Amino acid sequence: MTLDFSWLLDPLYQKWLLRGIGTTMLLSLLGMVLMFVIGIAGAALLHLKVRFLQSPVTIFVELFRNTPPLVQLFFLYFMLSEIGLTLTDPVTGGRIPLFTGFTCVVLSLGLYNGAIAVEIIRSGLLAVPAQTVEGARSLGYSRLQTFRYVELPIGLRMSIPPMTSNIVSLIKTSSQAVLVAVADIMYGATQIMLETFRNLEVMLLIWVIYLAIASLAVLVVRRIAAAFRIPGYGS
Amino acid sequence: MNAELKLFALGTVGVTLVLAALLVTVYGAETGRVLQALAARTPLLLSGSPDFSRFEGGFAANIVISIWAMAIAAVAGTALGVGMISQSFLIRTPSVLVMNVLRNSPWLVVLYAMLYLLPFEIEAFGSVFSFSPMIKAIIGLALPVTANVAEVFRGGVEAVPTGQWESARSLGYRRLQILRRVVVPQAIQFMTPNLMTTYAMLFIGTSLVVVTGADDVLSVARTVIASDGAHYATAIYLYVLFLFFIFCFPIAILTRWLEQRVRVRQ
Structure with a gap:
């Protein structure tokens, strides 16, 4: 079995791959933003024991x-097209669907990994030493202020190791975008496979690219973690 | 167990209500007809046959694939895990490398790669083995899960106090003997909850085998949608969500209960 990577020299294929990498990164970044919003909001509601909202948050998670x-x-994709929300494009005047495949992928990534993030951040909040919380309370911080200025900053730092694997999982999951025809890196790969029939080589390259993106993400998170480190809390 | 039971009740009832509410919101007055259509298609979605005569496709196929993949991953992952805690540099480094590569690769890409990497059939021992889409799916899912199992194995072994190693050593056990007779029996209680989480993750991952052409619940769902009309797509996907939830949620609850028990015993 010989591997032939000569198709990589074709500028068209390079363009598809690079554009795909861009889309995948954008998808993952937007998904991560949504994940953090959902994760922090959900964990806050559960941690502060907000009445009437705890059960809905638990069910959601x-x-x-x-x-x-x-x-x-798939469900989001089909339900949102069934409801059929559309926007009027100000430039062309045509009606475009509000929830494109891209939006649905970002939503589903944010919801799935966000639900996991709720649990992760919550256990990070629980790992904040009780003395620290009591100290803040005795200094006159209100319950909300304690949460905002003491528990959340420390809790988020405590949850960095599991959050890293959640972020890697989000990047890996983003590859399903191809199944609703979003032009991410897998989409570029399938196009190239259709034209060159070099299926195995293309898939191996994509595998390596995903590994590189995931490793890059881990490195960035480590840098951020090191920059925001508070000595004495977590590693 | 009490807190977990409460959570189980809340989750099951709550999620069922949420999904039912979504169904009613989308279909409105048509809900009754849609429910009838779903009921008519239930045997096909569950077993891949219109009258439960065979269990070769649909949700049953997901369960079969997940069990085989987990069995393969358990064996391979344990071997990889033993390699990862080996004292020899020559075994440890490649094992850790393989584990990291497998753990960081997207399942979908591995599944696609297996489609093309594995031959259509191989000849061995005088007979021909053909790789059906199902076998390719099982192997493709088992690979990334192997890495997870190896990680769980290493974590479990490291959770056993080092004193156990030293005292067994002074009794004259060799390294692999200590692992088998002393450390692993104690580590199993730490590994079980994590292994169950891994299995739940694998089961959720079996939804991806639709790309290999195996006859899983999602490909059956797509066939049903193609024959009954795209109008039913939302209802069918809600139903599939419900099936996965009903299978995975009890595992999650049981895992949490076991974790609590292990923590209390320490």
Whole structure:
């Protein structure tokens, strides 16, 4: 079995791959933003024991954690097109669907990994030493102020190791975008495979690219963690 | 167990209500007809046959694939895990490398790669083995899970106090003997919850085998949508979400309960 990578020299294929890498990174970044918003909001509601909201948050977390992100994606994709929300494009005047495949992928990534992030951040909050919290309370911080200025900053730092693997999982999951025809890196790969029939070589290259993106993400998170380190809390 | 039972009740009832509410919101007055259509298609989605006569496709195929993949990953992952805690540099470094590569690769890409990497059939021992889409799916899923199992194995072994190693050593056990007779029996209680989480993750991952052409619940769902009309797509996907939830949620609850028990015993 010989591997032939000569197709990589074709500028068209290079363009597809590079554009795909860009889309994948954008998807993952937007997904991460949504993940953090959902994770922090959900963990705050559970941690502060907000009445009447705890049960809905728990149900939300369990629903999205225990079902496949792929089915969530298909469901969102079909339900939102069934409801049929559209926007009027100000430039052309045509009606474009509000929820494109891209939006649905970002939503499903944010919801699935966000539900996991809720649990991660919550256990980070629980790992904040009780003395620190009591100290803040005795200095006159209100319950909300304690949460905002003491518990959340320390809790987020405590949750960095599991959050790193959650971020890697988000990047890996973003590859399902191809199944709703978003032009991410897998999409470029399938196009190239259709034209060159070099299936194995293309897939091996994509595998390496994903490994590189995931490793890059881990490195960036490590840098950020080191920059925001508080000595004495977490590693 | 009490807190977990409460959570189980809340989760099951709550999620069922949420999904039912979504169904009613999308279909409105048509809900009754849609539910009838779903009921008619239930045997096909669950077993891949219209009357439960065979269990070769649909949700049953997901369960079969997940069990085989987990069995392969358990064996391979344990071997990889033993390699990762080996004292020899020549075994440890490649094992850690393989584990990291497998753990960081997207499942979808591994599944696609297996489609093309594995031959259509191989000839061995005088007979021909053909790789059906299902076998390719099992191997493709087992690979990344192997890395997870190896990580769980290493974590479990490291959770056992080092004193156990030293005292067994002074009794004259060799390294692999200590692992088998002393450390692993104690580490199993730490590994079980994590292994169950890994299995739940694998089961959620079986939704991806639709790309290999195996006859899993999502490909059956797509066939049903193609024959009944795209109008039913939302209802069918809601139903598939519900099936996965009903299977995975009890595992998650059981895992949490076991974790609590292990923590209390320490």
